[in-house]
Amino acid sequence: MDRVNAEAAEAKVFDLEAKEHPLRELWASRAAVLVFLRHFG
Amino acid sequence: MQLHRERFAIRDLGAELIMIGNGTPNFAKAFLEEFSITTPIYVDPSLASYRALGMRRGVAATLFSPKVLVHGFRALRSGFRQGLTRGDHFQLGGVLVVKPDDTILYRYLSETAGDHPPTSDILAALPHQPGIEAQLSPA
Numbered sequence: 137m138d139r140v141n142a143e144a145a146e147a148k149v150f151d152l153e154a155k156e157h158p159l160r161e162l163w164a165s166r167a168a169v170l171v172f173l174r175h176f177g
Numbered sequence: 178m179q180l181h182r183e184r185f186a187i188r189d190l191g192a193e194l195i196m197i198g199n200g201t202p203n204f205a206k207a208f209l210e211e212f213s214i215t216t217p218i219y220v221d222p223s224l225a226s227y228r229a230l231g232m233r234r235g236v237a238a239t240l241f242s243p244k245v246l247v248h249g250f251r252a253l254r255s256g257f258r259q260g261l262t263r264g265d266h267f268q269l270g271g272v273l274v275v276k277p278d279d280t281i282l283y284r285y286l287s288e289t290a291g292d293h294p295p296t297s298d299i300l301a302a303l304p305h306q307p308g309i310e311a312q313l314s315p316a
Binding site: 137138139140141143144145147148149150151152153154157159160162163164165166167168169170171172173174175 | 194199230266272282299
């Protein structure tokens with residue numbers, strides 16, 4: 137099975153408090169369904 | 178948002194629904210309030226994660242493809258009205274299901290605006306399918 141590439145896993149995303157997280161943190165403790173939105177609104 | 182309605186089913190099947198948008202945290206907060214989103218939500222204003230995962234971007238795919246017209250008509254018919262756009266207009270999205278060991282259980286890259294995967298396909302990809310525990314239990 138494919139794995140998430142390193143570039144994507146290390147990409148930085150921000151929470152609602154503008155705190156930075158590496159993308160891989162989002163699936164670190166349990167499986168995640170990541171919905172990448174086109175845009176807000 | 179159909180997937181948001183399935184967030185409890187997703188949790189029962191061993192995963193967490195998380196949204197990622199391409200605007201700023203303030204856009205995300207407004208979106209969260211407008212659509213009563215209760216799942217975690219993050220933003221990637223640089224679009225680095227979108228690019229690294231192969232998500233498409235382009236004027237034609239977001240404005241002029243025949244699929245856009247069909248999806249747009251269907252959405253209008255079901256009552257959706259596009260409000261003020263916040264974020265990159267031409268970035269398309271997708272869905273990824275990932276396990277803690279980085280394995281991708283499911284991937285869908287939207288090809289046009291309004292192109293979304295069937296929710297049933299996403300649910301079928303999740304780790305804890307009903308009946309699995311019964312099959313694995315010792316007799």
